[in-house]
Amino acid sequence: MNTLVDVNIIGAGPVGLFAGFYTGQRGLSVRLIDPLPEPGGQLIALYPEKYVYDVAGFPKVMAKELVHSLRQQTSQFHPEYVLEATAVSLKHQDGHFEVTTDTGQTYPSRAIIIATGIGAFTPRKLNAPGVAKFEGRGVAYSIKNLSHYRGKRVLIMGGGDSAADWFMMLKDVAASVTLIHRREAFRAHPATVELMKKAVAKGEGRILTPYELKELRGDSWVREAVIFQNQTKTEVPLVVDEVVSMLGYISRLGPIAEWGLALHNKQIRVGTDMQTSTPGIFACGDVAYYEGKVKLIATGFGEAAIAANYAAHYVNPELSVTPGHSSDLQRPL
Numbered sequence: 001m002n003t004l005v006d007v008n009i010i011g012a013g014p015v016g017l018f019a020g021f022y023t024g025q026r027g028l029s030v031r032l033i034d035p036l037p038e039p040g041g042q043l044i045a046l047y048p049e050k051y052v053y054d055v056a057g058f059p060k061v062m063a064k065e066l067v068h069s070l071r072q073q074t075s076q077f078h079p080e081y082v083l084e085a086t087a088v089s090l091k092h093q094d095g096h097f098e099v100t101t102d103t104g105q106t107y108p109s110r111a112i113i114i115a116t117g118i119g120a121f122t123p124r125k126l127n128a129p130g131v132a133k134f135e136g137r138g139v140a141y142s143i144k145n146l147s148h149y150r151g152k153r154v155l156i157m158g159g160g161d162s163a164a165d166w167f168m169m170l171k172d173v174a175a176s177v178t179l180i181h182r183r184e185a186f187r188a189h190p191a192t193v194e195l196m197k198k199a200v201a202k203g204e205g206r207i208l209t210p211y212e213l214k215e216l217r218g219d220s221w222v223r224e225a226v227i228f229q230n231q232t233k234t235e236v237p238l239v240v241d242e243v244v245s246m247l248g249y250i251s252r253l254g255p256i257a258e259w260g261l262a263l264h265n266k267q268i269r270v271g272t273d274m275q276t277s278t279p280g281i282f283a284c285g286d287v288a289y290y291e292g293k294v295k296l297i298a299t300g301f302g303e304a305a306i307a308a309n310y311a312a313h314y315v316n317p318e319l320s321v322t323p324g325h326s327s328d329l330q331r332p333l
Ligand SMILES: Cc1cc2nc3c(=O)[nH]c(=O)nc-3n(C[C@H](O)[C@H](O)[C@H](O)COP(=O)(O)OP(=O)(O)OC[C@H]3O[C@@H](n4cnc5c(N)ncnc54)[C@H](O)[C@@H]3O)c2cc1C
Pocket: 010, 011, 012, 013, 014, 015, 016, 033, 034, 035, 036, 039, 040, 041, 042, 043, 046, 047, 051, 052, 053, 054, 085, 086, 087, 088, 115, 116, 117, 118, 119, 120, 161, 162, 254, 255, 256, 284, 285, 286, 287, 295, 296, 297, 298, 300
């Protein structure tokens, strides 16, 4: 059995990291558990090199840099990180909680903050021939490193924000970029769609709608994509070096759905104190649900502060929920 800490935070995405900072600032010992090899959640796993424009205090910040700052802020309180471990089961015993991970380890804590975001996220995949074969050999579901695409012929599939945003970024580095989408209309932000159209008009890329992928061909690497117009069924072969499939993610609450907490679809219901239906278990960020919920990093940070302060009061009722002002503290960074 591992050491008993005040708070186990399940999920080390941006919101879990900020909850880690806040619980640390309240003087609690904290452990963060996450299946990914590094903290940062969606920002690191899905869009490390995209700019985020709506985090308070940053006119624009690259996702991976925001995570870097969050880690720095949280590290002041020396949290314990348990990475590459998924929380699978929970027991309430002898006045504390015990979280067991898929590595077989058990981690006790006095309170729990669940910040598992969209859960264990898996990309939505196409069944077309060749897609599975070329995964990791030209077929990717997210872009970790923009420079990898420099000088390449890239095919993007999808009509949402990720596909549109990456089209705009790849057009400046790739040799050519073609985006296909199965519908005429895009789900992406209309302003980005406008920018894409302008880029296409300037010859900076191609958008083909309503087109779908029929097949990928190649040898040890993907070399050709056969796409088709889904109304006329006309097929078009494209020479490609890279295929980026951005058809969205399937989110799963996973094992946490079995923990007996009140749920709302795939989210955990919380009160205004971010407490779930089980006293001592709090939730914040994308995984938490209350009426009027808006899933954003900015709102998740506010929820993390609320969850951490109520968790502090739960762990030690002598601690007030209201933390006072951090500007009154003197702390070298
Ligand atoms: C392409 C894209 C662009 C975006 N752009 C913006 C933007 O500009 N502005 C904005 O505000 N939001 C944006 N978002 C949304 C934003 O990323 C999320 O709101 C944010 O990541 C939520 O943070 P979180 O910490 O709650 O969850 P996540 O970032 O999902 O992190 C949750 C963490 O929990 C871990 N986890 C899951 N299950 C378990 C388990 N059982 N045990 C342990 N750990 C677990 C996961 O591995 C993950 O690391 C964007 C999202 C995407 C996909």
